[in-house]
Amino acid sequence: MRVLGLISGTSHDGIDSAVVDWSLSDGVLTGVVEHTGEEPYEAGLRARIVAALPPNRVDMGEVCALDTLIGQAFAEAAERVPRAELICSHGQTLFHWVEDGRVRGTLQLGQPAWIAERTGLPVVSDVRARDVAAGGQGAPLVSYLDLLLMAGLPGRSGALNLGGIANLTVREPAIAYDTGPACALIDAAAPPYDEDGALGAAGTVDEALLAELLAEPYYAERPPKSTGKELFAPGYVKADLPLPDLVATLTALTAETVAAEIRRHRLDTVIVSGGGVRNPTLMGMLRARVPDTRLLTSDELGVPAGAKEAIAFSLFGWLTAHGLPATVPSCTGATGARVLGTLTPGSDPLALPAPLAEAPVAIRFA
Structure with a gap:
């Protein structure tokens, strides 16, 4: 299954992408990396992202605008890479809410509907939230x-x-x-x-x-x-x-x-x-x-x-599509492993592979 992973990290300078063709055999997951790249944010959008980051404060109108503009930027980046069957988008973290060492919530912007509309592909997004809801830090998912x-x-x-x-x-x-x-x-x-x-x-x-x-x-x-x-x-x-x-x-x-x-x-x-x-x-x-x-x-x-996190999100998309958890509770602090993300259908009826009973035990890149 060919999955496109998209992420903009805490450097918020652009969108990293990776298309990986995943296949599982005898417990070994093989990834063929077919594309990696980086699409810089347009200067005006990057300036708005920087202006919205803590300790700055913004109103809900700007949050709405950024959700749309970042989603559109991710959609454009997705359109410029080799065709995949599924997309997993991290979006852009704008706030990670931590109090007394506990993560109360996490906010990644980049509305996935724009990606699905532009590419016609199903999109896994909002990947960190489920781990947080299960008591985890939502990181490091990698x-x-x-x-x-x-x-x-x-x-x-x-x-x-x-x-x-x-x-x-x-x-x-x-x-x-x-x-x-x-x-x-x-x-x-x-x-x-x-x-x-x-x-x-x-x-x-x-x-x-x-x-x-x-x-x-x-x-x-x-x-x-x-x-x-x-x-x-x-x-x-x-x-x-x-x-x-x-x-x-x-x-x-x-x-x-x-x-x-x-x-x-x-x-x-x-x-x-x-x-x-x-x-x-x-x-x-x-x-x-x-x-x-x-x-x-x-x-x-x-x-x-430079593309490891984009490759990781491609992997998370593959795991979610196959009904497999993508978290390690001892690493994130969650009460248990969880299947991550929400799914936005593409232009065709949503059809996922049959769920897998067992997760991979090893990985290799060809």
Whole structure:
């Protein structure tokens, strides 16, 4: 079954897409990645998304407009990629409601009816809400894919995604959580991002500011836990430093908070993905802090590092279509595994495959 996964992450710079042809045999799910790509948001729409993010406040008229405009942008992105049989759209997270460590709700905008209308295909959407309703964090959902990817690795292994927010999945015991910011604060200091880590490399880490930032209470909270730009907003850091020194310090913050978790779990191997992989300064700082851990990119396992989350949402669409849960309760904190999302029919009568009784136990990419 060919499924298109669509997502815009916490960097909110564009829409990532991945078309994967999935097939299951003897418990092994094979994914043939037929397309990956990124469609940047139009500048005006991105500015409206940024203006709607915390700590800013917007009225319901703007929420309605953004739901439509983001849905239309996702529909245009879907129309430009190879044809699939099903689409799974994450949309754009505008708010992740956390109180006292518990997720009360999560809001992703991007009305799926626009995608279904433009493409004629059924659309799985609103993917995080069911896990939240079951007591989970609604994140990191990618832990399902991570655990399948790590199945054949020797020793203690983990999977790290460096997007706007960093999340880590550990195989044994199976847990996953957001460690803190990955590129969110770096991007806010040097928009749209620190290309090739050049600013971070040119600056000097301010140790006093770094120590102050490391005192953030979130880092001491026990998993499962999740966070976002509600906490790590553009105005989170207030410091009068030369820009290269500020970016170097924020890069060191990401490296140190991630490395602390890798060390805590004594991981031998970590699969790294996300936009942060393309920042050599960040990766260099991380390697220096975990010299005994092998860091390999997800590309080496057949999963393009920049498209891993889009591939994960393609997988979630396949699982939902076959009636299979796509969550790991020990990773999200939910009371049980859940089939994710809601379905918007396409132009034809909705016809789903026969439900599968057993979930895949391994995954490979051809």
